[in-house]
Structure formats: structure tokens, C-alpha cells
Amino acid sequence: MSIYKVLGMMSGTSLDGLDLALCHLWESEGQWQFSIEATREISYEKALWEQLKNAIHSSEEKHDQLHLDYGFWLGQQAKKFIEDEQLEVDFIASHGHTSHHRPEDGFTFQLGDGQQLANSSGIQVVCDFRTKDVSLGGQGAPLVPIGDQLLFHEYDFCLNLGGISNMSFLKDGKRIAYDIGLANMPLNFITRKMGLEYDDNGKMARSGQLDNVLLAKLNALEYYRLPHPKSTGYEWFTSEIIPLIQNSNASDKDLLHTFIHHNCEQIALQVKEHATGKPQKLFATGGGALNQFFIDTLQNVLGDYIEVVVPNKELIAYKEALVFALMGVLRLQDKTNVLSSVTGAEKDSCSGVIFYPDIN
Incomplete structure (x- = not known):
């Protein structure tokens, strides 16, 4: 029985903070099972909170920079959590933080660059779970x-x-x-x-x-x-x-x-x-x-x-981080993780982009 050890990361629209949950996921008799092994909630410092809150109004240049900076910050938080708790992690599944969501215009954007996250954490990352569904005519939400x-x-x-x-x-x-x-x-x-x-x-x-x-x-x-x-x-x-x-x-x-x-x-x-x-x-x-x-x-x-x-x-607090961990597992298994019956897309999809740490 394979147990996936996944660090799920979630930042919601309410800007309460960043949720991290180390989740163990496995299949038993055709059913998915889970346990939440360790958790941490990190409140945003005022400057970052303001940047995320106002990202929707940022210039393209500032938005791009925030995407990179926030991805690096996410990786730092993941690394510190893993080291502090001495966790064993196979990969990170990150939702990011939604700055723009206009599926009617074919556009959605989750801040938190995956390559930066992988580089600063040193761990493989699966992220950007919404874009593919929107490209298929879906709402890109909800994903849970x-x-x-x-x-x-x-x-x-x-x-x-x-x-x-x-x-x-x-x-x-x-x-x-x-x-x-x-x-x-x-x-x-x-x-x-x-x-x-x-x-x-x-x-x-x-x-x-x-x-x-x-x-x-x-x-x-x-x-x-x-x-x-x-x-x-x-x-x-x-x-x-x-x-x-x-x-x-x-x-x-x-x-x-x-x-x-x-x-x-x-x-x-x-x-x-x-x-x-x-x-x-x-x-x-x-x-x-x-x-x-x-x-x-x-x-x-x-x-x-x-x-x-x-x-x-x-x-209650970490269900979404858990589900993104599951979505990451399904992405690596090349199985459906976004349902067209939910989003209205032309078809079900296996969504998420994989990033590996740059070791150079």
C-alpha cells in the first residue's frame, strides 16, 4: 500500500493566512483514506497582506514580481515547517492565492510561482490547479x-x-x-x-x-x-x-x-x-x-x-489544504482531479503543473 506524504498549502479569499497541512493519503479497498499528521497556520504580516489584498489592482509588472516573491515566501514557509516538525514530505501541493478570477473572460490567476516555491523549499511542487479547467470553458472553481x-x-x-x-x-x-x-x-x-x-x-x-x-x-x-x-x-x-x-x-x-x-x-x-x-x-x-x-x-x-x-x-481549518494534497496525488497519478459536472468545462481534466527544484 503506497502512502503519499504531501504538504498541502492553501491561502483563501478571506486572507486569514496560509494553511499548511502534512497529509498522508492512501487507497484501501478502492476508497481513499487520509490522516492529517501536522498543521500550521501562518498569519500574513501587514505588508504582504496589503500586497495580496491589492494584487487585483496592481500593474502587470508589480503583479509579476509579487507572483515570484510570494512563491519564494511560500517555499520558505514550507521549508521552515518541515524542518521545525522534522517531517517527511514527498511533494508540495499548493493552491496559491487567487488574485484574479474571471472565468467568463477565460482568465484566472493564482499567485505563488511554482518554480520559486520548488527552489526555495527544495521539494517537488504541484500547483496552478485552476487554469486548465478555465481553458476548457469551465469556471475553474470550486475545486474541493x-x-x-x-x-x-x-x-x-x-x-x-x-x-x-x-x-x-x-x-x-x-x-x-x-x-x-x-x-x-x-x-x-x-x-x-x-x-x-x-x-x-x-x-x-x-x-x-x-x-x-x-x-x-x-x-x-x-x-x-x-x-x-x-x-x-x-x-x-x-x-x-x-x-x-x-x-x-x-x-x-x-x-x-x-x-x-x-x-x-x-x-x-x-x-x-x-x-x-x-x-x-x-x-x-x-x-x-x-x-x-x-x-x-x-x-x-x-x-x-x-x-x-x-x-x-x-x-474544519485544514480541509482545503487536505483536498489540494489529494489533487496533487491525482495529478501525479494522471487521474481526473477536476470535475466538469462541477465547473461546466467541456470535459473532466487532470489539472496542475509540476515543478522540480532547480539544483544548479
Whole structure:
């Protein structure tokens, strides 16, 4: 039995930081199994956080330089983690950090140059998992559903509450997935405005009141009426959501309260549309699953026959890094790791670019 020892690396749209997870992956009786052996979360220093946040507005020259610099930085973080924890690693699977995502224009870009990452870590790298699917007419997102299908198939719905919310489920024998809309991005934007990293367990949001005017405007956003497959990102947030926050007279607590209710209403609408009517289980991960008010509100809106299952904190925080580790293994095995039923591409694909350390 071959056990792949893979360092999965993930930086999400919420800019919470870099997640590193050493994952062991193996097949047993035709099913993929996994264990998470070691983890680390690295917060971004202010200068790098600003660069990543503003990359979408950078000149081409500055963007190219950030791509190289960030790739080198990623490799340094990987090397330090491996040395500190004395880890055995076969290769690194890196998502990078999305700076541009416009699949309708055939364009997506993940910062973190693979060659720089390989050189500075000294380890083989698989990265750039989105571009090929976009070139095939797909959304290039979400990618995590391949992990839902191969690692978490016992759940009816897999919900990720990252910067944005997305879910996947099986329908007529095919895995379907798409970005529902908002999750932590507006919550983080509001708390940072308050000088806080996040709202601990949603305590401030719980103490707020619903702003029905803002809620109506959010629920009326055009994105929610688009058919799937669909995906969204920071561009949508900056153009459509930030102005609504800035033009609102609601207090910060009321804003947090209202956004969580909005998020949960939109998630529930999508889940109920695809639910079968029998008791079902929804597996919730991502940073939003650590927010108890978010989870309580979601369970309340979904009702009794759909149970929200929240796993341990390690899996909540590192599920995406785990799935990119799996995608890296599938890439090296030359097997499908991006599903066209999810992204809308012309066909399934085996995505990811392989880089080897330059030993010269």
C-alpha cells in the first residue's frame, strides 16, 4: 500500500493566512483514506497582506514580481515547517492565492510561482490547479468537490464556509457544486474595520439586530439568480458588497448579525432546492464553521431534517489544504482531479503543473 506524504498549502479569499497541512493519503479497498499528521497556520504580516489584498489592482509588472516573491515566501514557509516538525514530505501541493478570477473572460490567476516555491523549499511542487479547467470553458472553481466525492462521500451535502460559501452534492450520479455566495468575506471586512481579526464565536453578531433594509438589498443581488455552474470571488465582493456596507447606517454588530442571516438564508435556499425530503446530513467546514452563531443560525434556517455536522477544529481549518494534497496525488497519478459536472468545462481534466527544484 503506497502512502503519499504531501504538504498541502492553501491561502483563501478571506486572507486569514496560509494553511499548511502534512497529509498522508492512501487507497484501501478502492476508497481513499487520509490522516492529517501536522498543521500550521501562518498569519500574513501587514505588508504582504496589503500586497495580496491589492494584487487585483496592481500593474502587470508589480503583479509579476509579487507572483515570484510570494512563491519564494511560500517555499520558505514550507521549508521552515518541515524542518521545525522534522517531517517527511514527498511533494508540495499548493493552491496559491487567487488574485484574479474571471472565468467568463477565460482568465484566472493564482499567485505563488511554482518554480520559486520548488527552489526555495527544495521539494517537488504541484500547483496552478485552476487554469486548465478555465481553458476548457469551465469556471475553474470550486475545486474541493473532488475531495468531497473521494474523502467525504458519506454526507449528502458538503458546505465550505470560507471567504465565500460553496457546496457540493451528488445528483443523478454526478457531483454538482458551485459557489453559493458570501460567507466570511463581509464578516472579516467589518471586524477589521473595528480593529479586530474576527468576531470570536460570532458573539458580537449574536448581540446585533437584523437590518431588514440591508437584508433585502443583499437578497436581491443578481448573482443569486444566475444558474450553476457558477463561481465568484473578490471582484464581486468589492464591486457589489463593499458599497452596501459603506452606505449602511447600521452598527457594526447589526451588520455582522444581518450578514450571517443573509448568508444562511441563501445557503438554505440552495440546500433545500436539492434536498430529497428525507433526513440528510450537511458537512460544514471552513472558518465559518468555527463561528457558533453562524452554525446555530444555519441549523435553525435549515430545520430539523437536515442536520449540520461540524467536525473537529483541525479538519474544519485544514480541509482545503487536505483536498489540494489529494489533487496533487491525482495529478501525479494522471487521474481526473477536476470535475466538469462541477465547473461546466467541456470535459473532466487532470489539472496542475509540476515543478522540480532547480539544483544548479
